[in-house]
Amino acid sequence: MSQILTPDLCVIGAGSGGLSVAAGAVQMGASVVLVERHRMGGDCLNYGCVPSKSLLAAAAAAEAMRQSGSFGVRPVEPGIDFAAVRRHVRDVIAGIAPHDSIERFTGLGVTVLLDHARFTGPDQVIAGGRRIRARRFVVATGSRPAIPPIPGLAEIPHLTNENVFDLAAPPRHLLVLGGGPIGCELAQAFRRLGSEVTVIDLGPILPKDDPELTAVVRERLLAEGVRLHERVRVVGAEPGPALVVESAAGRRRLDGSHLLVAVGRTPVIEDLGLEAAGIAFDRKGIKVDSRLRTTNARVFAIGDVAGGPQFTHLANHHASVVVKNALFRLPARATSAAIPRVTYTDPELAVVGTSEAEAKEQGLAHEVLRAPFADNDRARAERRTEGLVKLVVGKRGRVLGAGIVGAHAGELILPWVLALDRRLPLSAVAGVVTPYPTLSEASKRAAASWYAPRLFGGGTRRLVRLLARLG
Ligand SMILES: Cc1cc2nc3c(=O)[nH]c(=O)nc-3n(C[C@H](O)[C@H](O)[C@H](O)COP(=O)(O)OP(=O)(O)OC[C@H]3O[C@@H](n4cnc5c(N)ncnc54)[C@H](O)[C@@H]3O)c2cc1C
Numbered sequence: 001m002s003q004i005l006t007p008d009l010c011v012i013g014a015g016s017g018g019l020s021v022a023a024g025a026v027q028m029g030a031s032v033v034l035v036e037r038h039r040m041g042g043d044c045l046n047y048g049c050v051p052s053k054s055l056l057a058a059a060a061a062a063e064a065m066r067q068s069g070s071f072g073v074r075p076v077e078p079g080i081d082f083a084a085v086r087r088h089v090r091d092v093i094a095g096i097a098p099h100d101s102i103e104r105f106t107g108l109g110v111t112v113l114l115d116h117a118r119f120t121g122p123d124q125v126i127a128g129g130r131r132i133r134a135r136r137f138v139v140a141t142g143s144r145p146a147i148p149p150i151p152g153l154a155e156i157p158h159l160t161n162e163n164v165f166d167l168a169a170p171p172r173h174l175l176v177l178g179g180g181p182i183g184c185e186l187a188q189a190f191r192r193l194g195s196e197v198t199v200i201d202l203g204p205i206l207p208k209d210d211p212e213l214t215a216v217v218r219e220r221l222l223a224e225g226v227r228l229h230e231r232v233r234v235v236g237a238e239p240g241p242a243l244v245v246e247s248a249a250g251r252r253r254l255d256g257s258h259l260l261v262a263v264g265r266t267p268v269i270e271d272l273g274l275e276a277a278g279i280a281f282d283r284k285g286i287k288v289d290s291r292l293r294t295t296n297a298r299v300f301a302i303g304d305v306a307g308g309p310q311f312t313h314l315a316n317h318h319a320s321v322v323v324k325n326a327l328f329r330l331p332a333r334a335t336s337a338a339i340p341r342v343t344y345t346d347p348e349l350a351v352v353g354t355s356e357a358e359a360k361e362q363g364l365a366h367e368v369l370r371a372p373f374a375d376n377d378r379a380r381a382e383r384r385t386e387g388l389v390k391l392v393v394g395k396r397g398r399v400l401g402a403g404i405v406g407a408h409a410g411e412l413i414l415p416w417v418l419a420l421d422r423r424l425p426l427s428a429v430a431g432v433v434t435p436y437p438t439l440s441e442a443s444k445r446a447a448a449s450w451y452a453p454r455l456f457g458g459g460t461r462r463l464v465r466l467l468a469r470l471g
């Protein structure tokens, strides 16, 4: 007879979301069973954030050698030891892995099972030879690369985020299908590491972001030699590999040596017994309410499988919401207002809150404030003057949203996340003393530009003259 486990919480999937729930819950005194069928750490550690940012870091080191001429340092074309680049990527993963390991979680008191988990009823999961009857369940099974129904694509070898980091040599010519964050980040990384790269997208690249900001990324990608085919329809894939594309200019064939498919993600919901558990889902993922409860009151779903935006920090936020709901019965809700997103191309693109287009769509009274990096002394010193801070500001200076494109934009977005999350007024950023010379001054400058016409207007001048006359 199979062993029966009866923990407070059973978590399915040991990726960003599942690990955070398990670690939080066990340290708060709950008994936890965590089931993972493949690799501890999930996508982010093994095939996502960590390898992609490590590869981008190697690529940035190479590019710095090419771009040093403007500092009086003779530029050179770097020699790329791709095997060593791959070792660097693996070494970074290995350095972080202990934090997500079975040993660490077992040490915390979590029972970790390495098996495929499946619901067999509304209150029971089986994993290997075990039955788990938990008080609450959390589904955190993540997502996998979507493969579009392009004729011929399934028949030819192609890369996805799950094997692109295993390449032993740089592709001679990488075709990248999809110019979202994955496509753009990896296109730039491989280009800088010596590959020819062609990106193909049915719309513009980075379509979820403000075109004024993505234009800066596009310009840089083109300047570095990435070929972009935007607003084209891919009608076929052929051995080679090659993609046949159609656009207003007609039909043409794009040849490469490797093909990377990066057209979005599919939630991992198959073979989970969701029907047996009464958990509703559609092709976007498991349906949840704002407290991340599924249609089965015992079961929560978090992270990529929950159908919303797909980020590690969002999965972590979901985990904290679930711990509050499941353990403390608090009606905590997931927020979407202050969830930032960063695309780690160079220049980086970081956004939070309402964009200009969304403010228009929603009919919100708003003003747009801008501070170009070209006016920032630190950016000039570092010769990184491309980019800007763009703010969307509502009535009485309420911060509605912020977008930054430029060097280190991902680091620079935090004051705006804080402003939105804590509902701080614009003056909170405009009024602080910012160290000189820093890129952060661009945020302060954009914020201060809201006050300038009000402060330096006729009223202030009249008041100053009046006070002067009074002695
Ligand atoms: C190339 C790439 C780069 C990315 N870069 C970033 C970035 O820079 N910043 C960012 O915030 N996000 C980034 N992301 C997104 C981020 O990786 C995901 O949003 C995040 O990993 C989602 O976490 P999760 O816990 O929902 O799922 P996952 O991390 O995918 O974990 C799910 C786990 O569940 C397991 N599982 C599935 N089904 C079962 C089952 N039936 N039984 C047992 N176990 C199961 C899987 O094996 C997996 O380990 C990137 C993604 C990719 C692909």
Ligand SMILES: NC(=O)c1ccc[n+]([C@@H]2O[C@H](COP(=O)([O-])OP(=O)(O)OC[C@H]3O[C@@H](n4cnc5c(N)ncnc54)[C@H](O)[C@@H]3O)[C@@H](O)[C@H]2O)c1
Residues within 6 Å of the ligand: 148, 177, 178, 179, 180, 181, 182, 183, 185, 200, 201, 202, 203, 204, 205, 206, 207, 234, 262, 263, 264, 265, 309, 310, 311, 341, 342, 343, 344
């Ligand atoms: N820096 C980060 O935080 C980061 C990095 C990488 C991935 N991610 C997450 O992973 C998710 C998946 O990323 P992604 O880039 O694969 O997906 P995405 O959905 O963000 O972008 C997919 C791109 O592919 C294009 N596309 C779709 N179908 C196509 C087709 N048939 N032919 C040509 N182009 C097509 C779309 O127009 C879009 O530009 C993202 O939503 C993001 O949340 C985050």
